[in-house]
Amino acid sequence: MASAFERxxxxxxxxxxxxxxxxxxxxxxxxxxxIDSLDFLDIVFAIDKAFGIKxxxxxxxxEVNSGAAPAGQYFVMENLAKRIEELVAxxxx
Amino acid sequence: MRLEYFQMIDRVISVGxxxxxxxxxxxxxxxxxxxxxxxxxxxxxxxxxxxxxQASGFLLLHRLGFARMPFLIGSKETKxxxxxxxxxxxxxxxxxxxxxxxxxxxxxxxxxxxxxxCEVRELKFSLQGFPAPELQAAMxxxxxxxxxxxxxxx
Numbered sequence: 001m002a003s004a005f006e007r008x009x010x011x012x013x014x015x016x017x018x019x020x021x022x023x024x025x026x027x028x029x030x031x032x033x034x035i036d037s038l039d040f041l042d043i044v045f046a047i048d049k050a051f052g053i054k055x056x057x058x059x060x061x062x063e064v065n066s067g068a069a070p071a072g073q074y075f076v077m078e079n080l081a082k083r084i085e086e087l088v089a090x091x092x093x
Numbered sequence: 094m095r096l097e098y099f100q101m102i103d104r105v106i107s108v109g110x111x112x113x114x115x116x117x118x119x120x121x122x123x124x125x126x127x128x129x130x131x132x133x134x135x136x137x138x139x140x141x142x143x144x145x146x147q148a149s150g151f152l153l154l155h156r157l158g159f160a161r162m163p164f165l166i167g168s169k170e171t172k173x174x175x176x177x178x179x180x181x182x183x184x185x186x187x188x189x190x191x192x193x194x195x196x197x198x199x200x201x202x203x204x205x206x207x208x209x210x211c212e213v214r215e216l217k218f219s220l221q222g223f224p225a226p227e228l229q230a231a232m233x234x235x236x237x238x239x240x241x242x243x244x245x246x247x
Binding site for chain 1: 196
């Protein structure tokens with residue numbers, strides 16, 4: 001099966017106007033790929049469906065806005081993929 | 094329905110955690126029909142979408158215990174199959190497709206006398222705190238008027 005990164009990159013390319021080849025592990029979803037909040041919500045919906053999870057976007061955003069976590073922890077592609085893998089593992093466990 | 098006041102849903106027939114059935118009667122006269130269209134009054138398609146969005150909105154308000162307001166932010170696909178004329182009695186249903194973090198997705202449809210009128214797939218709503226207490230009070234009041242009893246979120 002494709003890695004979480006590859007599956008998420010495919011979802012982003014299918015859901016937004018971002019070319020698949022421009023999505024790298026180090027890409028920041030918002031700052032580098034230019035995905036706005038509405039497109040990001042579509043992406044989260046697709047990720048929720050594809051992985052059978054509920055991505056906690058609201059708590060992530062609150063952590064970032066309060067300074068409790070750097071934005072890159074959740075919104076850089078390789079980290080986003082790790083967070084998704086953790087959510088999938090937590091659900092399975 | 095009071096089209097010009099955007100009061101689309103008249104009655105809630107039934108509601109559960111993931112679905113709602115409602116009814117709406119198109120008025121015989123409305124300023125909307127003066128423009129849409131002269132000599133051939135029809136409920137505008139965008140107002141049919143609004144009607145399906147409002148049924149979805151009441152489903153979500155009920156599900157959320159009126160703690161958050163659903164704001165329409167998008168849809169995937171809309172089909173408008175039949176004209177809707179003054180006096181039509183519409184059955185408006187909505188089903189929860191997904192509840193995510195801060196957003197929800199529904200499918201919705203309208204029928205009249207057993208005939209399919211229109212459908213919309215994947216209506217998307219942002220679920221936000223009420224920006225004004227007046228809005229929250231108005232939504233609760235409107236819900237009571239249409240027979241949507243408030244049940245807090247479990």
